[in-house]
Amino acid sequence: MKKAVAFLCLLSLLAGSAAGCGKDFTVVLTTGLKKNEVFRIEKMSCTLPELMVYLTNLQNRYESVYGEKIWEAKAEGISLEQEAREQVLAELAQVKTMALLAQEREVTLDEKEEQRVAAAAAEYFGSLNEDEVAALGVDEELIAQMYREYALAEKIYRQIVENVNPEISDDEARTITVLAIRMEDEQEARDVCLQAKEEGADFEALADAYSEDTVVSYSFGKGEMEEPIEAAAFDLGKDEVSDVITAQDGYYILKCVSTFDEAQTQLNKEKIANQRRNEAFNQEYDSFVNSLVRRLNEELWNSVTMIHDENVTTDSFFAVYSKYFQTA
Structure with a gap:
């Protein structure tokens, strides 16, 4: 029963995530893309290997808990695999968009951050076996690019919300x-x-x-x-x-x-503060997104499937990133 409940929560999470971010990914044009480009936002491109890194890591994390058959489950006629694909597309679109926003604001990584990117890329790429490298179609340079864009996305987010420090009373946050x-x-x-x-x-x-x-x-x-x-x-x-x-x-x-639960009230204050920071960020992000031309390679996107290979078990892409980019 616990596993079934956890699965339903997971399905809701994936569906909600895809619905929340994916709405920003409007297909404007599908021509002019290279063969392995899944989508392009302005001049920022997402290739098939990048998408497969995200998708395969998500796949293997959940299979390690729920087993391979989890992807066959459906809710309202939509399989969990379909929801996972949409989530990955939405996440990558958001990272690429935020990296573009960083470029526009001339936000870059400093020397120490670039060193962390290189170290993280070396560690993650070094963890891949030959089958995984071939299946994903990646090299260390691409992994470094992915980590760099992710770090830029986090950095521009922090820059936008750094001055948002809402005063929240005990009564407002009372638990x-x-x-x-x-x-x-x-x-x-x-x-x-x-x-x-x-x-x-x-x-x-x-x-x-x-x-x-x-x-x-x-x-x-x-x-x-x-x-x-x-x-x-x-x-x-x-x-x-x-x-x-x-x-x-x-x-x-x-x-x-x-x-009045003092400990829970303090946690609720932090939760409300984060909600307000997200609202401040979303206001700027949505305004920026609406000005962008987005292109989706529908034929390539529709052909994307999960990798089912016992030798492809990589699941540490984000864990490695967190190791080198611990945020306060």
Whole structure:
């Protein structure tokens, strides 16, 4: 069951990622591309070997956990392999676009960063066996170019958001913890609610006996739960039990465990700050993207498939990058 749930989460993640970034990749023109060019954004080209590095690393990471048959699974008629391909296309399009933005702003890597690029490329390329080099069609120079563009993408992102330091109050980021009982029958929920409000009632025992959910304890901040649940939860005092709450998936009874989880509130502050930094970046990124001509080699793109070869197991492209480019 846990593996199935994890798979569904993975499928949702891939679908969401492709939908989020892929919408920016509009096919404007499909002529004038070289044979091995998957796409071109202005003068920035993405070749088939680059795409295969991303796709194969993603493939092998997930196969090591879920097995080879994971790609056959479908959701709404779309296979996970199709979703993975779209995710890789979207990620590469975004990296190339951000590298272009860096060029426009004359952002470059310094000498130490170039040394890290060279060291990372040497390590990753050196980890590939002959079959992997042949299957991917790469050399060390191309790997260095890919790491350089990725580093530029990160650098331009940091430059754009470095002055975005939003002040977030404790109240805005406040995270609370509640126990919850969810039931499908309203009258039964009202009966259990009366029991929960009795002096000395064991709320957790009632949850074990009556709740339709296996999870009882929830910690969340504002904007993270359905509105009726959130409103009732944030209105509770410590150890107070709510009335029956009508929600989309049933009837809830809540008991407040903590009105202010300091550690979780601090984490939520960081989460909200990152969201605002991303909003600031996306505003500039979207404006830049809309001015670009993008070309997709549909024939080549449609021919791309995963590599199924027991000798092609490389999965460390991004791990090696992280080793040399740890961001604060």
